[in-house]
Amino acid sequence: MSLCETCIFPGMCCRYFALQTEEGDWLNTTNYPTSRSIYEILRILKVPFKPLMIDKKGNWLFWCPNLKINGKCGDYEYRPKLCKDYKEATGKMCIYSEKCTQSTLSIKEKELAKTVNVNSP
Ligand code: SF4
Numbered sequence: 001m002s003l004c005e006t007c008i009f010p011g012m013c014c015r016y017f018a019l020q021t022e023e024g025d026w027l028n029t030t031n032y033p034t035s036r037s038i039y040e041i042l043r044i045l046k047v048p049f050k051p052l053m054i055d056k057k058g059n060w061l062f063w064c065p066n067l068k069i070n071g072k073c074g075d076y077e078y079r080p081k082l083c084k085d086y087k088e089a090t091g092k093m094c095i096y097s098e099k100c101t102q103s104t105l106s107i108k109e110k111e112l113a114k115t116v117n118v119n120s121p
């Protein structure tokens, strides 16, 4: 049985989170100052996430409309690769992780990282 199946707060890892590239760049208001551009980035990344708010550091926080009320993914089979790669108890979003911040979810795919890196050609 996986940890997720016995989680005391299932789906906490999908409720709100920031996005970070492999290079460590955050999707924030410095790199992406308008809501229009952040929607464009989400479209390019092919993720279902929606902007929720901007945190104190200027980072965009997102929510996922696929999260069901019971904390399960409503599109589990076709969820984005970064969700598939996410490991419970190790990622910063998991409440069982020592590093838990509940606001970060890394983009692990290099192509995506390049896509969202404003310094890339
Ligand atoms: S990844 Fe962590 S917070 Fe998310 S459902 Fe699984 S155990 Fe819970």
Ligand code: SF4
Pocket: 013, 014, 048, 064, 065, 066, 067, 068, 072, 073, 074, 075, 076, 079, 080, 083
């Ligand atoms: S697609 Fe599924 S696994 Fe990914 S953030 Fe949304 S609800 Fe969570």
